[in-house]
Amino acid sequence: QVQLVQSGAEVKKPGASVKVSCKASGYTFTDHYFHWVRQAPGQGLQWMGLINPGSGFRTTYAQEFQGRVTMTRDTSTTTVYMELSSLRSDDTAVYYCARDVRTGDAYSYASDMWGRGTMVIVSS
């Protein structure tokens, strides 16, 4: 079945970086764009960016994260990654990877399959 399996929880100090992985299985990896969305404790959802896992390797980042976030993919392991640098306490959140509902070179900014989330705690 279709699955997105994310890496485990992380605890980081302010100023450090974190890299979260998301392994896809059960479908053709390059058929769907990926989104990264985060949710601070008790708060709403925040979109961080998207990545095309196919040959075009397109990325688009939300302005709020420009310069701090990098999204990459490894087609050999069907895994996408999200790295966030210069961490602050307000980056403490659950980070989700999610698959766009559309296939091919289209995307809809809507995600029909989500990972279970990776908790990232930033604390000195």
Place this chain on the structure above:
Amino acid sequence: QSALTQPASVSGSPGQSITISCTGSSSDIGGYYYVSWYQQHPGKAPKLIIYEVSNRPSGVSNHFSGSKSGNTASLTISGLQAEDEADYYCSAYTSSRTHVLFGGGTKLTVL
């Protein structure tokens, strides 16, 4: 950029219908058809229930429906069931460099 505006809470009795609104601007909801809705139960990942204003993903019950008028999108849940009790978030593409906005979320209570 400000989030989309949703009511903090709504409630209804089993079998009733409720509607959750999501208000944005001409730069997001009013200008594009990339409006989606998510259901989130406590401690769980969001679940897509509506995309592109009114489309339901495969496997999602038809008692969920979506629409939009001007700068406001709406999610209607007909025939409320106990398991519909959850948080609901709207989302929309925006022409700003934020690219995607979410609403603040609406807590649905089934009485």
